[in-house]
Amino acid sequence: MRRPKLLVVDDEDRYVELLHARLREARYATRCELPGPCWECEVREGCTLTHAHDWAEVEQALARHDDVDVVLLDLRFDLPRSRLLPMEGDARARQGLAILARLRARRPSLPVVLMTSADDLDLDELAPLDADEHLTLAGEDAYDARALGLLVARAVARREGPTEGGGYVWGASPAMQRLRRDAEVLARTSLPTLLRGEPGTGKSALAERVIHAASGRAGRFVAVDLGALPPSLAAAELFGTARGAFSGALDRPGRFEEAQGGTLFLDEIGELSLEAQALLLHALQERQVVRLGENRPRAVDVKLVAATNVDLDARVAAGTFRRDLLARLNPAAQLTLPPLRERRDDVLTLASAALERLFARPGPDRSLLEDYARAAGLEGAHARLVALSKGDRAPTASRDGVTFVLSRASAQLLREHGWPGNVRELELLVGNAALLSLADAMAALVPPTRSSLGASAARDADLTRRPPRMGSGLGAGEPPLGGVIPLPARLVRDLVSRGWPAAAAQGPGELTPRAQLRDVARDLERALFERLYAETDGDFEAMAARLLDGDATANARRVRLRFNQLGLKVRG
Amino acid sequence: MTRARARELVHDVGKQVARTARNLTAEEASRGTLASMLLADLYALRGERASARFERLAQGLAGPRLDEVRARFARVDALEAAARAGEGEALAALVDHALAIEAALWAFAREVA
Numbered sequence: 001m002r003r004p005k006l007l008v009v010d011d012e013d014r015y016v017e018l019l020h021a022r023l024r025e026a027r028y029a030t031r032c033e034l035p036g037p038c039w040e041c042e043v044r045e046g047c048t049l050t051h052a053h054d055w056a057e058v059e060q061a062l063a064r065h066d067d068v069d070v071v072l073l074d075l076r077f078d079l080p081r082s083r084l085l086p087m088e089g090d091a092r093a094r095q096g097l098a099i100l101a102r103l104r105a106r107r108p109s110l111p112v113v114l115m116t117s118a119d120d121l122d123l124d125e126l127a128p129l130d131a132d133e134h135l136t137l138a139g140e141d142a143y144d145a146r147a148l149g150l151l152v153a154r155a156v157a158r159r160e161g162p163t164e165g166g167g168y169v170w171g172a173s174p175a176m177q178r179l180r181r182d183a184e185v186l187a188r189t190s191l192p193t194l195l196r197g198e199p200g201t202g203k204s205a206l207a208e209r210v211i212h213a214a215s216g217r218a219g220r221f222v223a224v225d226l227g228a229l230p231p232s233l234a235a236a237e238l239f240g241t242a243r244g245a246f247s248g249a250l251d252r253p254g255r256f257e258e259a260q261g262g263t264l265f266l267d268e269i270g271e272l273s274l275e276a277q278a279l280l281l282h283a284l285q286e287r288q289v290v291r292l293g294e295n296r297p298r299a300v301d302v303k304l305v306a307a308t309n310v311d312l313d314a315r316v317a318a319g320t321f322r323r324d325l326l327a328r329l330n331p332a333a334q335l336t337l338p339p340l341r342e343r344r345d346d347v348l349t350l351a352s353a354a355l356e357r358l359f360a361r362p363g364p365d366r367s368l369l370e371d372y373a374r375a376a377g378l379e380g381a382h383a384r385l386v387a388l389s390k391g392d393r394a395p396t397a398s399r400d401g402v403t404f405v406l407s408r409a410s411a412q413l414l415r416e417h418g419w420p421g422n423v424r425e426l427e428l429l430v431g432n433a434a435l436l437s438l439a440d441a442m443a444a445l446v447p448p449t450r451s452s453l454g455a456s457a458a459r460d461a462d463l464t465r466r467p468p469r470m471g472s473g474l475g476a477g478e479p480p481l482g483g484v485i486p487l488p489a490r491l492v493r494d495l496v497s498r499g500w501p502a503a504a505a506q507g508p509g510e511l512t513p514r515a516q517l518r519d520v521a522r523d524l525e526r527a528l529f530e531r532l533y534a535e536t537d538g539d540f541e542a543m544a545a546r547l548l549d550g551d552a553t554a555n556a557r558r559v560r561l562r563f564n565q566l567g568l569k570v571r572g
Numbered sequence: 573m574t575r576a577r578a579r580e581l582v583h584d585v586g587k588q589v590a591r592t593a594r595n596l597t598a599e600e601a602s603r604g605t606l607a608s609m610l611l612a613d614l615y616a617l618r619g620e621r622a623s624a625r626f627e628r629l630a631q632g633l634a635g636p637r638l639d640e641v642r643a644r645f646a647r648v649d650a651l652e653a654a655a656r657a658g659e660g661e662a663l664a665a666l667v668d669h670a671l672a673i674e675a676a677l678w679a680f681a682r683e684v685a
Binding site for chain 2: 015076143144
């Protein structure tokens with residue numbers, strides 16, 4: 001899942017410091033390492049946290065970051081009156097509401113987490129501000145990075161609306177065909193479904209795109225990663241809270257209630273604490289949940305899908321998982337997803353689907369592809385992967401999009417790799433290879449001129465005025481045609497040989513695709529700086545002149561700073 | 573009036589001293605950026621000690637909850653030297669005190685509401 005981009009609106013910097021420190025550790029959100037405030041940044045790549053101190057800065061930040069997913073908004077702003085939006089009453093104490101009203105007018109569907117509790121507010125004040133649909137009150141959770149991460153995930157999920165069904169790639173292996181038959185049958189029953197499989201085998205996708213889609217249920221698909229939930233928050237997250245249940249607790253439905261009429265997917269079920277297991281068992285038996293701090297049971301109708309990569313029988317034997325809960329999860333009909341190494345014939349099909357999905361999603365990757373397609377004079381920006389096999393000729397260019405080409409040797413390498421990270425590892429590898437190759441092809445068509453310091457330096461250039469230079473070299477042997485981009489065998493080999501982090505293959509501490517793409521962007525930026533450094537014989541002013549407009553000395557300092565931040569060394 | 577001032581205490585003292593503490597476990601209290609942020613929250617909160625800010629904002633208010641906060645702040649201030657020296661136990665104790673101070677201020681605000 002893509003990391004949401006956050007805009008924090010707070011008069012103080014301390015809260016942002018806290019978020020940077022904590023959310024980075026949680027692999028949730030961070031900003032880039034460039035100095036200075038985000039709204040002065042020319043890079044805008046790789047950051048997922050930006051900051052504004054008042055409404056004027058919010059406008060600037062939104063203008064720069066049109067892909068902000070969630071706003072975290074403080075209520076009280078201790079600022080000079082000239083920086084406050086006018087409003088009735090105490091403008092400092094309620095400034096957050098004035099900003100919220102402006103946000104509603106400007107971006108009605110943008111979710112906002114208001115960093116205050118209902119105790120601070122007369123809730124009637126929020127009614128005209130679309131409180132139910134896109135507003136979350138954070139209360140004290142705003143200051144707990146883990147709880148805040150959950151609130152943000154909820155806010156994003158609400159905005160994204162119903163889940164798209166279909167799109168699951170089965171492949172042709174007998175094990176997957178059996179799995180397909182069983183999953184589609186179980187989906188149409190009321191029975192809980194237990195998914196087992198190594199990390200990265202696609203349990204979450206199976207639950208969402210197959211079981212939920214085939215269930216015919218009208219409610220939402222709600223996913224909870226129990227491995228990422230601190231035990232102290234799990235029960236509140238699943239079952240909800242009543243106001244006053246604990247300090248700062250608000251009236252809030254849990255995930256069971258959110259999934260009413262739909263599907264609740266509990267990933268890493270083996271990580272649930274014994275206390276929460278007891279509550280879950282009760283919910284499954286009685287089809288009711290009771291919010292923490294409340295006595296009133298609420299009826300729930302959800303299709304439960306649970307997943308694990310641990311041996312639950314062993315956990316039962318060790319006394320850390322309840323036997324009666326395991327029995328409730330219907331283990332007799334469990335679905336086991338095979339590791340990718342046991343379905344090697346599906347590797348290229350999955351790789352092709354991963355590449356198409358990567359470029360179909362709106363976002364920076366799609367934008368880069370569209371930029372390339374325009375520069376290459378193509379009529380469309382469809383992406384496809386062709387894996388060459390014995391006797392195949394190189395594919396011809398197509399006007400409707402970009403064809404990425406995998407050589408015979410690379411295809412063989414992918415089929416023979418062990419894939420400890422399973423499908424997730426394959427998706428990341430294909431994404432990395434395609435984006436790096438695309439960026440190279442883009443640079444060959446449109447050499448970077450003046451632009452930002454970021455990896456997509458060429459994107460700001462006026463692409464439409466540059467004729468495509470068909471046949472520019474990509475360092476992969478034959479010169480490519482516009483629209484045909486080879487994935488160099490050396491690159492694929494290099495990516496495969498980098499291996500997969502052991503922690504990611506073993507458990508919940510997994511890498512996110514976004515983290516990998518950020519690394520890719522950083523690699524590209526390093527490559528750009530190395531090239532410029534070589535071409536200018538290490539003259540930072542000359543490098544700055546090719547990257548930036550304005551004060552030459554100041555720009556040279558900035559380039560030197562970024563050069564150091566990228567870990568590059570001045571050569572004597 | 574008392575209600576408004578109680579709210580102010582929650583916002584300007586309780587939340588400020590607890591925001592970093594909430595994110596620190598006892599094991600990690602002694603290291604890194606968050607530990608120095610905790611020290612700043614408690615000893616240099618907008619240019620003044622949190623205990624001094626509390627006393628200023630609580631002037632004229634009384635009650636057992638505020639007495640508890642005052643006692644906690646006394647212990648926080650007594651721990652300053654050890655905490656600044658990076659002693660893990662002192663920093664872990666600060667986390668506990670900070671969270672308890674916030675909880676007591678919330679309780680006070682609810683009682684006067």
